[in-house]
Amino acid sequence: MPSVITVEPDEVGLTVLGLLGERYPDVPTSALKRLVEEGGLELNGHRTGPGQGLFEGDALEVEDDGLERVAPAPLAGLGFLWEGPGVLAIDKPAGVAVETERGQDERPLKAALLHRLRARLGPDVLLPRPRIVHRLDKDTTGVLLVATTRGALQELTRQLEAHEMQKEYLALVLGRVSEESGVVDLDVVDRHASPSKRAATAQPARTRWEVAERFSTHTLVRCWPETGRQHQIRQHLAALGHPLAVDADYGGGKALLLSTLKRRNYRSKGDEERPLLGRLSLHARRLSFTPPEGGERVTVESPVPDDLEVALKQLRRWDVDRPRRR
DSSP: OOEEEEOOGGGTTOBHHHHHHHHOTTSOHHHHHHHHHTTOEEETTBOOOTTOBOOTTOEEEEOOTTOOOOOOOOOTTOEEEEEETTEEEEEEOTTOOSSOOTTOOOHHHHHHHHHHHHHHHOTTSOOOOOEEOSOOOTTOEEEEEEEOSHHHHHHHHHHHHTTOSEEEEEEEEESOOOSSEEEEEOOBOOTTSOHHHHGGGOBOOEEEEEEEEEOSSEEEEEEEESSOOTTHHHHHHHHTTOOBSBOGGGTOBSOBOHHHHHGGGOOOOSSOOOOSBOSOSEEEEEEEEOOTTOOSOEEEEOOOOHHHHHHHHHHHHHSOOOOOOO
16 A cells, blocks of 8 residues: 655655655665656656656655665764754764765665664654765765755755865875975866766866874875865875875775884784774864854864874884985
């Protein structure tokens, strides 16, 4: 027996897919798209598409018995840094995908956000759909904003596009960066596109940066992206000749090893060496925004994660900065 959804006045203007997202917050967007495309939904008695706009009183008949659902569940390592009306600021651990892309699974994060909302709102309330405001790569740690209302998502997206939202990253890069600071103005391209089509994907991007700490063979850099392109910081630092220390896609290594830092002083215990840092050496340290409902500006900060802190400690011990003689 299909469920019948009637479009309410505050839902006028939503698309079919948008309304389904509101009414089924625990169902992945990909599953909702399949439902529409495979004919599991009718609008006023007729087949429709996911982008169809809706009017007050429209009726959707939804075959929802077999819909894939995400059960609320906690996620180890996930922190909650700030909460306000319509907004969650979370501390994302490494290894957690924020969206479904090229085989990545965002369901553990969605389950954790639903778990948090359920605990806050109680057992009998229809949960809001958590929506990621901006991207972080799967192996990047740090501050990530989540909107829990349509209005909050619209306002935070506006701030992001108007460059009113400020983000600061910490990046551990290869090599000793000689300059103190600088700006990279360079188009960002989709590395997954074929070489012949890569130029067509180019988007203008700008990143400010400054040195936070120098070592002999590495440098810790602060970065402020002024645009929000995917892989922007990774591509811009590589263009400077100083890719992330751990980033095999853009010229860095696969891991940061203690044996590399200690060189002659390293003694193997026979087992395979465990890396000091085995994921992208990039951390979203700080983010500033204005709450969607107004008020004073909010700055959220994520502590340096344990693996990066351990790596920095070993760099300070074994990779002491030795400026070159002139």
